Amino acid sequence: MESLVVGDIAELRPNQGTLSLFTNEAGGILDDLIVTNTSEGHLYVVSNAGCRDKDLALMQDKVRELQSRGSDVGLEVVDNALLALQGPTAARVLQAGVADDLRKLPFMTSAVMEVFGVPSCRVTRCGYTGEDGVEISVPVAGAVRLATALLGNPEVKLAGLAARDSLRLEAGLCLYGSDIDEHTTPVEGSLGWTLGRRRRAAMDFPGAAVIVPQLQGKVQRRRVGLTCEGAPMRPHSPILSAEGTVIGAVTSGCPSPCLKRNVAMGYVLSEYSRPGTPLLVQVRRQQQVAVVSKMPFVPTNYYTLK
The missing domain is CATH 3.30.1360.120 (Probable tRNA modification gtpase trme; domain 1)
Structure with a gap:
């Protein structure tokens, strides 16, 4: 599995899982998925239903490749x-x-x-x-x-x-096909935290030669959170600098039921990605003021042991 994803799967404890990413050699994200190291001696993988065919083909091809080298590996689809x-x-x-x-x-x-x-x-x-x-x-x-x-x-x-x-x-979570895709790297998508430390050092996952240098250097664009008043921001709405230059686009947006204001995420040029940066978003041919905001917009409530 580590030959396909960016996460540190070998270090997972029994019955512990992690969010990880399938990547290609160009550093793009093929899908996001959860991998669990079960106590029954196998990995339990849940990927997106919308990517089922390509994810299954990706894993099947890798299984055949590894089996041809004599590796003891198999793949079972659970109904x-x-x-x-x-x-x-x-x-x-x-x-x-x-x-x-x-x-x-x-x-x-x-x-x-x-x-x-x-x-x-x-x-x-x-x-x-x-x-x-x-x-x-x-x-x-x-x-x-x-x-x-x-x-x-x-x-x-x-x-x-x-x-x-x-x-x-x-919660600031990405939707595959909207906020991340095969033309987005984990670093551009603000998902660098999914890269295991050991994996970064080994650079042994698809696209590592592209992705790892981005962790230390600069990328042209980054995924950011946005808040605004007025009409809700929607996917594909242009994002502009305060001076009116197009610097990116919204990828997801809706009114927030919890905050009673509009939230969105999108990609902007890196120099405009700092939280608190005032921007403009074009909605229905009208420009409205938006602000780069930290995510998650609403604090998460995941259950952890005290």
């Missing part, structure tokens, strides 16, 4: 559904249906357990909302049963992609 239970009371709701003590399951760790009578579920303390919560990998045959059991609690409501999108944007 599971993935349910995300997110929010401040998610753990309490789920605890009613599991025997395991969820207080011992911190952020980015996982365990296999029976959930509301459905066996062989992998529960991972993670999610893409910035809130506490879990993602449950459940055998397809039990997915509807489990979803029905969760919805039996009046605190649990169905949430669509638009609700998830506003939450992940408030």
Whole structure:
């Protein structure tokens, strides 16, 4: 797996996971994914459903390459559904249906357990909302049963992609295909923290020759957070300097339900990326004042052991 991603997978503890990136030789991001080192002796990988075909082909090609060299490696696609239970009371709701003590399951760790009578579920303390919560990998045959059991609690409501999108944007989390893609490097995308220290030194991941020097040098553009009043900033809206020169574009934007103001992220020339920098964003042919802001816009509430 380390021949495909930028993260330090070998150093993961049993049942610990990490967000990582598939990269190409030009340093671009092919997808973001979560890799977990399970206590059962294999890696559990969750990548984006929208990138399923290319991610699967990437891993299959690497498996064949390594097997041809005599390596003991294999790839199995698990026919599971993935349910995300997110929010401040998610753990309490789920605890009613599991025997395991969820207080011992911190952020980015996982365990296999029976959930509301459905066996062989992998529960991972993670999610893409910035809130506490879990993602449950459940055998397809039990997915509807489990979803029905969760919805039996009046605190649990169905949430669509638009609700998830506003939450992940408030948390400053990237959406693949919008905020990052194969033409974006991890450093440009402000994701340099995903590069393991050992991996940086070894420079043994795809695109390392491009990405590692960027950590110490300058990149032409960077992903930043933006806040503004007035009309919401939307993808592709031009970002301008205070003098009116186009310096970038918005990649994600929406009104923030928590902050009651508009938030967005986008790419600007590096010299304009410092928090507090006043800029302009063109929305519906009108220029409105925006400010480069630190992310996350709303503090995250991931569950960690004290």
